Amino acid sequence: MSARPAAGTLRSDARRRFAQHEQYLAKHEPRLQLVLDEGVATAQIIGAIAVPLGAGRSEPFEVLICYASTEKGINPFLSPETYDPAGRFPRDADRHVEGDGRFCMWLPHTDPRDFDQPDGLARHLERIREFITLQITCEDRIARDITPHWPGQEWGHGDEGYREWVRQHVDGLTTSQVARFALALDSPPFPRMPCPCGGRRKLADCHRQWFQALRAAAHQRKNTVWQELHQIVMAKNAVELTPTSPPGASTDPDPDPGNAG
Numbered sequence: 001m002s003a004r005p006a007a008g009t010l011r012s013d014a015r016r017r018f019a020q021h022e023q024y025l026a027k028h029e030p031r032l033q034l035v036l037d038e039g040v041a042t043a044q045i046i047g048a049i050a051v052p053l054g055a056g057r058s059e060p061f062e063v064l065i066c067y068a069s070t071e072k073g074i075n076p077f078l079s080p081e082t083y084d085p086a087g088r089f090p091r092d093a094d095r096h097v098e099g100d101g102r103f104c105m106w107l108p109h110t111d112p113r114d115f116d117q118p119d120g121l122a123r124h125l126e127r128i129r130e131f132i133t134l135q136i137t138c139e140d141r142i143a144r145d146i147t148p149h150w151p152g153q154e155w156g157h158g159d160e161g162y163r164e165w166v167r168q169h170v171d172g173l174t175t176s177q178v179a180r181f182a183l184a185l186d187s188p189p190f191p192r193m194p195c196p197c198g199g200r201r202k203l204a205d206c207h208r209q210w211f212q213a214l215r216a217a218a219h220q221r222k223n224t225v226w227q228e229l230h231q232i233v234m235a236k237n238a239v240e241l242t243p244t245s246p247p248g249a250s251t252d253p254d255p256d257p258g259n260a261g
Helices: 012-028 120-143 159-169 175-184 208-220 222-241
Strands: 032-037 042-054 057-066 068-070 073-075 081-083
Touching: 012 032, 012 042, 012 073, 012 120, 042 120, 057 120, 081 120, 159 208, 159 222, 175 208, 175 222, 208 222
Parallel strands: none
Antiparallel strands: 032 042, 042 057, 057 081, 068 073
């Protein structure tokens, strides 16, 4: 386990960023408070977020938003983790809430990664509201025995979620393209390198964003991603090698009747 960043390591740009977030909360989210503790290198937003429930009504929900902490210190430019500290929602994988109360709003490699933008905190808070709205809708569907219970898009749990994501995002690629992307996973993705898709464009002008997400997925579950890519290549090869001639027709590319018998 890596050691926590030492006290007093908050960078000047991070300090300015926290000040901006503090001002935003004071103006737009008075029920939320930013708590920064440089002594133990933690920063959190605690309190209640108002979620519209329709018909002009809204309801407060307790949340805990924990800023990312790296070896270089607290980082207010990376997407934070959001928790349900009051236990309002069941700790259930089918409800996308971990055992510690963390909201599973996306797979790690599908994180929108726009928290560093000027309005990053506002965007994150809106996504929390959307997630809580889905939770409330899910409760209603469970009560009325409507299936599926979860009303929104979702991937499977654990490795299966990564496999589903990979299958969705290689759809449309050829066998050789999938194979080249798999081989390129361990290579640093220089923007000016040729795109692994085999086209004439550089990576920066072609599949850069998608390839970055694929590499991030492999960083989280390398064996799972590798195995799924391998299975996709094998399946595509099997389809491509399957004869398409009518039943009973010869599959010999150059049949020679004179050689028969």
